[in-house]
Amino acid sequence: MPRVTTLLPATETAIPIRCVDAAGWPAALAALPPLAAAFARASGFEAKPGRIALLPGPEGAIESVLFGVEGGDRGDAFAAGRLPDALPEGTYRLDGYPGDPALAALAWRLSGYRFGRYRERAAPQARLAAPAGVDAAEIDRIADAVAAGRDLVNTPANDLGPAEVEAAARALAERFGAACTVVAGEALEAGFPLIAAVGRASPRAPRLIDIAWGNPSAPRVTLVGKGVVFDTGGLDIKPSAAMLLMKKDMAGAAVALAAAEMVMGAGLPVRLRVLVPTVENAVAGDAFRPGDVLKSRRGLTVEIGNTDAEGRLILADALALADEEAPELVFDFATLTGAARVALGPDLPALFTEDDALAADLCATGLSVNDPVWRMPLWAPYAGLLDSKVADLNNVSGGPFAGSVTAALFLRRFAPAAKAHVHLDLYGWNPSAKPGRPEGGEVQTARLVYALLKRRYAAPRAARSAS
Structure with missing residues (x-):
C-alpha cells in the first residue's frame, strides 16, 4: 500500500487553532477581533481542557478555532487528537500549543485512523499543517x-x-x-x-x-x-x-x-x-x-x-x-x-x-x-x-x-x-x-x-x- 503524506506543509492560509488555558484566556479573549470575541462570549466558551469553539470572520466563514488546553505539564500529550473529529473540513494550524508539537501532530494523525475493512467509515476531513520544526515525513511514517x-x-x-x-x-x-x-x-x-x-x-x-x-x-x-x-x-x-x-x-x-x-x-x-x-x-x-x-x-x-x-x-x-x-x-x-x-x-x-x-x-x-x-x-x-x-x-x-x-x-x-x-x-x-x-x-x-x-x-x- 503506498504511503501518502497527510500532514500538510506549513501555510499562512491555514485556519489558526488558538490554544488557551484558564490563566491565559482573559488576555486571549481581549486580543480577538470584536466579532470573534462577541461570538466566544455568546457561545459560553470556557478555556477548559478539550473545549472547542469555532469563531466566525466578517464573511461568516471560520476565522479561527478556540481550543481549551491544560496549563503547565499536566496536560494530555495527545490532547490535539480531539480536534480532527470535532472540526469541519479545512486546513488548520496550531497556535500556542503548550506541549510537544510533534506529539500533537502525531495525535492528530493517529486519531484519524479508521478500520474500514468490513464497513466504510469516513475519515476526518480536517487537515493539519505541520507545526514549525516538526519532521512531517517522520510523523507520517510512524502513523502509517x-x-x-x-x-x-x-x-x-x-x-x-x-x-x-x-x-x-x-x-x-x-x-x-x-x-x-x-x-x-x-x-x-x-x-x-x-x-x-x-x-x-x-x-x-x-x-x-x-x-x-x-x-x-x-x-x-x-x-x-x-x-x-x-x-x-x-x-x-x-x-x-x-x-x-x-x-x-x-x-x-x-x-x-x-x-x-x-x-x-x-x-x-x-x-x-x-x-x-x-x-x-x-x-x-x-x-x-x-x-x-x-x-x-x-x-x-x-x-x-x-x-x-x-x-x-x-x-x-x-x-x-x-x-x-x-x-x-x-x-x-x-x-x-x-x-x-x-x-x-x-x-x-x-x-x-x-x-x-x-x-x-x-x-x-x-x-x-x-x-x-x-x-x-x-x-x-x-x-x-x-x-x-x-x-x-x-x-x-x-x-x-x-x-x-x-x-x-x-x-x-x-x-x-x-x-x-x-x-x-x-x-x-x-x-x-x-x-x-x-x-x-x-x-x-x-x-x-x-x-x-x-x-x-x-x-x-x-x-x-x-x-
Whole structure:
C-alpha cells in the first residue's frame, strides 16, 4: 500500500487553532477581533481542557478555532487528537500549543485512523499543517506503521490466520528489501517443537516467520512478537466471555512488525531481526494436553500445566533462536497475562528486564513519546514456582500469585546469551476511544521501542558524521 503524506506543509492560509488555558484566556479573549470575541462570549466558551469553539470572520466563514488546553505539564500529550473529529473540513494550524508539537501532530494523525475493512467509515476531513520544526515525513511514517499494526489486530481470526500474518510480514520485508524466511511443517516440528505443539490442532498450520534487515556488522537488535491469531485456551478452554477479544492475541506480532516498519523506514543503523511465531491455539483430537512434557528448541523440557499459557511456549522457541546469535538487544512483545492487566490496567504495559539502566531509559522514553510502560520485578525467588517434578520446568506456577512475574521468569530461561532482554506484557487494545487512541486494536510499545533505538543508534552516527 503506498504511503501518502497527510500532514500538510506549513501555510499562512491555514485556519489558526488558538490554544488557551484558564490563566491565559482573559488576555486571549481581549486580543480577538470584536466579532470573534462577541461570538466566544455568546457561545459560553470556557478555556477548559478539550473545549472547542469555532469563531466566525466578517464573511461568516471560520476565522479561527478556540481550543481549551491544560496549563503547565499536566496536560494530555495527545490532547490535539480531539480536534480532527470535532472540526469541519479545512486546513488548520496550531497556535500556542503548550506541549510537544510533534506529539500533537502525531495525535492528530493517529486519531484519524479508521478500520474500514468490513464497513466504510469516513475519515476526518480536517487537515493539519505541520507545526514549525516538526519532521512531517517522520510523523507520517510512524502513523502509517501504527495504522498497519492496528489493522492486523482489528482483523478477525476468520480472515487473519498464520498464513495471513506471514503474507503481511513478507510484504513488509519486500518493501524494505529485507530477507524473509518461514519455517513450517516438518522443519518446524524438528526445530521448534513448542511452536509446532501449540499450533498442531488447528487446520491452519503454525509457522515461524524470520525477517532480517540491515548491515550484518551493525548492532544486532531482535524483535519477537507473539502471533496467536486466536486463543481458545486449548483443552483448558476459556469461557466464552474470555474469547470475545482473542483475535487480539496476535497483537505482539503486530507490535513487532509496526516497530520494524518504523526502524526500516528511518534507515536506523542496526542489524534488525524480527521473529514471529504464529499459531492458532485450537481444540481438536491432536491438541497438546495438560500433563504433556515437551522438549523446547533450547533443550529444556517443559511440563504443560495449562494449555491456556501457550503464548510463553511459542515465545520460548523463538527467543531460543534469537539467543543463538547473542544479540545486543532482544525485545519480546506479547498479550501474555491477565495478571499484568489486573496490576496495571489496559493502558500501561508491564516491562520486565534485568538491566536497570535500560529499564530506566525505556520508562523515560515511554513518557517522552506518550507510549508509557511500567517496570515490574523479575523476582528471582518466584522462579521456584515453575518447578516441575518430571521436567526442567512447568509452563505455569499453578497458583494465583504473581502471574506476570512468573511468565517473565519462564521466558528469561530461553534468552541467557542476549546482552539485554526486555519482555513487554501488553494489552494490545483500547477499550474506549481517547485522543490519538481510537477504540480497538493498538500497537502499544512499538513507538517506544523505535524512539529508544533511534536515540541509541541514529544520534551517535549523526554526531560522528558532523565531526
